Amino acid sequence: MERIRSPKFSKPVYTCGEGLRFATPEIVASYRAGRLRCGVLADISCGIGGQTICFAEECGRVYGVDIDGERLECARRNARVYGVDNITFIEGDALSPQVVEQVVDADIIFSDPARPATEDVRQTDSLRPGIPMVLEAYRDVTDSFAFEAPPQMPPERIDFDCEREYLSLDGQLNRLTLYFGPLKRCERSAVVLKGDMYYRLKSGEAAPAGIPEADEPLPYAFEPDPAVMKAELLGELAAGLNIPMGLVKIDARRNLLTSESNSDSPLFKNRYRLLDRVNIDCKLINRSLKKNGVGKAVIRFHVDPERYWDVRNRIEEGLTGNLTAHLFEISGNIYLFERY
Numbered sequence: 643m644e645r646i647r648s649p650k651f652s653k654p655v656y657t658c659g660e661g662l663r664f665a666t667p668e669i670v671a672s673y674r675a676g677r678l679r680c681g682v683l684a685d686i687s688c689g690i691g692g693q694t695i696c697f698a699e700e701c702g703r704v705y706g707v708d709i710d711g712e713r714l715e716c717a718r719r720n721a722r723v724y725g726v727d728n729i730t731f732i733e734g735d736a737l738s739p740q741v742v743e744q745v746v747d748a749d750i751i752f753s754d755p756a757r758p759a760t761e762d763v764r765q766t767d768s769l770r771p772g773i774p775m776v777l778e779a780y781r782d783v784t785d786s787f788a789f790e791a792p793p794q795m796p797p798e799r800i801d802f803d804c805e806r807e808y809l810s811l812d813g814q815l816n817r818l819t820l821y822f823g824p825l826k827r828c829e830r831s832a833v834v835l836k837g838d839m840y841y842r843l844k845s846g847e848a849a850p851a852g853i854p855e856a857d858e859p860l861p862y863a864f865e866p867d868p869a870v871m872k873a874e875l876l877g878e879l880a881a882g883l884n885i886p887m888g889l890v891k892i893d894a895r896r897n898l899l900t901s902e903s904n905s906d907s908p909l910f911k912n913r914y915r916l917l918d919r920v921n922i923d924c925k926l927i928n929r930s931l932k933k934n935g936v937g938k939a940v941i942r943f944h945v946d947p948e949r950y951w952d953v954r955n956r957i958e959e960g961l962t963g964n965l966t967a968h969l970f971e972i973s974g975n976i977y978l979f980e981r982y
């Protein structure tokens with residue numbers, strides 16, 4: 643066991659083995675604890691306590707259960723580091739009747755299960771403890787359950803009546819939380835965490851807007867946050883913007899929304915202003931970059947890896963400006979954007 647400083651936590655924490663690697667970052671844990679605030683909550687796979695401590699800050703009482711005694715000892719010490727004293731720690735298998743009977747007064751059961759190190763396609767029953775097994779073991783305790791699941795798990799593998807909440811942190815997909823019973827508020831939701839603010843979008847709240855496909859970008863282009871894309875809420879996002887949007891397909895995985903007007907929605911990961919459009923020709927791209935005062939180009943289109951440095955050097959040759967331009971290939975042309 644060691645105590646170390648990590649960007650995940652505001653204080654140095656005790657950890658062992660891979661405990662810190664799998665711990666929930668404090669900012670995410672704190673958001674989730676706010677959503678699950680209740681009288682008594684049982685975190686039945688608490689690890690080194692990253693999530694449990696935030697629950698303890700929001701709830702009346704908390705149980706922290708883990709099968710691994712050393713990790714549980716880290717959690718106990720971390721609770722002291724954070725100054726919370728309303729957690730009862732229990733070492734044992736969360737699926738065993740001995741553990742279940744110690745937490746019968748829990749209003750909510752939460753689990754962030756361990757994931758098998760290697761698995762081709764993630765499954766809800768290969769998590770430890772498995773989600774179906776937890777639902778069965780605790781069905782007489784409560785019907786309010788929340789689980790963390792791998793965000794890349796294909797939606798069809800999550801064969802439950804639950805809300806799927808995709809959460810992003812600093813523009814990267816970070817967590818998928820499943821909410822059951824009374825905790826379910828909709829089918830799909832996206833939460834975007836930025837600094838100490840969060841922004842939420844839910845399915846079913848507004849009718850999704852149809853977004854016509856645009857052949858080319860308009861003066862403004864927007865990259866939707868990955869949590870919005872994962873939750874399949876692009877139409878709902880567009881409906882809330884109050885300005886007409888078109889959809890530009892970059893490739894099979896990437897889309898940009900585009901508009902004549904600016905939007906400062908926090909549900910965008912990146913916002914761009916169009917600088918120019920040129921044919922796919924390094925000389926023409928370079929000339930346009932110079933004309934637009936660009937000093938650095940970020941290539942966001944496919945280049946054969948063997949030719950990458952040659953292409954990049956030719957595109958960036960002699961650039962002295964202050965701007966950074968992002969270069970996308972759309973319908974056979976290169977579009978130069980400034981991020982703002």
Ligand SMILES: C[S@@+](CC[C@H](N)C(=O)[O-])C[C@H]1O[C@@H](n2cnc3c(N)ncnc32)[C@H](O)[C@@H]1O
Nearest residue numbers: 665666687689690691692693709736754756770
């Ligand atoms: C992903 S970690 C939890 C991390 C935790 N949320 C945090 O923020 O530190 C999963 C934990 O589940 C525990 N675990 C696995 N199977 C278990 C079981 N049957 N009963 C209780 N805990 C279990 C592991 O020991 C591990 O500490």
